[in-house]
Amino acid sequence: MKKEIYYFSGTGNSLVVARNIAEKIDAKLTPISSVIDKENIEIDADVIGIIFPFYYLNSTGMPLIISRFIKKLTNISKKYIFAVCTYGGSPYLVIKNLSKIIESSGGKLAAGFGVHMPQCAFKKPFENKKKILDKTEKKVDIICEYITSQKKGRYETDNIFVRLIVVLIRPIAIKEGLKSFKKLAKLPDSSNLSFEELILLSDNSYYTDEKCNGCGICSKICPVNNIKIINNKPVWQNHCENCLACFNWCPKEAIHGGIAPNEYKYHHPDVKLSDMLRQN
Missing domain, CATH: 3.30.70.20 (Alpha-Beta Plaits)
Structure with missing residues (x-):
């Protein structure tokens, strides 16, 4: 079963998560920037991962390139698709927003996860970067177990209190x-x-x-x-x-x-x- 992970990263947070997951599930690692200029992006893999950072609360939460990338994907109706959003504050509803775009392109998001990473756009005075990164490794193991088992239905978002x-x-x-x-x-x-x-x-x-x-x-x-x-x-x-x-x-x-x-x-x-x- 072929597996391929597509990622977008500016500071390296999403790259590290993508790289670690790819190593653990034996997947090919492909930067989205290397394929985004294609008119159509044909997927040969059976399992597709999309890993990216959360950006803006006042939009879909995704970098613009992620939406463009998904809309170019072909032949994804029978693929097992999972997504991971790295975030410094909150993942909000980005996974649900992503699932809607994937469905509009003929696919279905099997699972979506949020991974807390150090903030990259502004300084958090009390942020313990080492503690956050240590937890990241444990979260990656959970994600890999879920993917390897081909489970479906998990869409991680904020809890009700935070969403309110x-x-x-x-x-x-x-x-x-x-x-x-x-x-x-x-x-x-x-x-x-x-x-x-x-x-x-x-x-x-x-x-x-x-x-x-x-x-x-x-x-x-x-x-x-x-x-x-x-x-x-x-x-x-x-x-x-x-x-x-x-x-x-x-x-x-x-x-x-x-x-x-x-x-x-x-x-x-x-x-x-x-x-x-x-x-x-």
């Missing part, structure tokens, strides 16, 4: 999210662009300082080829996924702006730059 809180704050998150991303995109408050469209333009906020030496790492590591090096400086091309790869992996820490406040930088301690570059 999210329901209360989500309208505020939607309003403030639109306002914030209009600012990042350098558009007026009167702009009628959707949140998804604003995400793509949020790279208008990025810039480099005098430490930039034109090495091109940012261009090479971007999973959607959104950065060109022009006159030894990166120029963002307005189809950003907000994965923070360029921001976090710049060897000179010369990139600023975007959604990461207070210059907080993070990437998974078990992931090397070479691992990330292999995605592309």
Whole structure:
């Protein structure tokens, strides 16, 4: 039985989970960025895993590339499909949202899991990264046992209490999210662009300082080829996924702006730059 895991990762959190699961269930590991430009993506494997980070409370919760990827999949009606969402705060309803997109493409999500990982977009003052990562290993074992047994029906979401809180704050998150991303995109408050469209333009906020030496790492590591090096400086091309790869992996820490406040930088301690570059 062939198994293949597709993953998307900017800081390495989802890569580590994908890599560990692939090793334990003997699956081929494929970065989504390596196939996303195909018109149709034919799946040869019998078992398909989709692993990605949770992004925005005021949308589906998925990176935009995940939705595009699923809509390109063909011949998935009889596949065993599972998903894993890595998150720093809450998985909310991202697994259920993902299942709807998979069904619209002719497949069915057999199981979906959430894996708590260190926050990568902002600093949590009391976050114990080591403790979180230790728990991650145990959760991966649980996921692998479920997948190997071909079980179905498990969709992990927040508990009822957390979901009630999210329901209360989500309208505020939607309003403030639109306002914030209009600012990042350098558009007026009167702009009628959707949140998804604003995400793509949020790279208008990025810039480099005098430490930039034109090495091109940012261009090479971007999973959607959104950065060109022009006159030894990166120029963002307005189809950003907000994965923070360029921001976090710049060897000179010369990139600023975007959604990461207070210059907080993070990437998974078990992931090397070479691992990330292999995605592309």
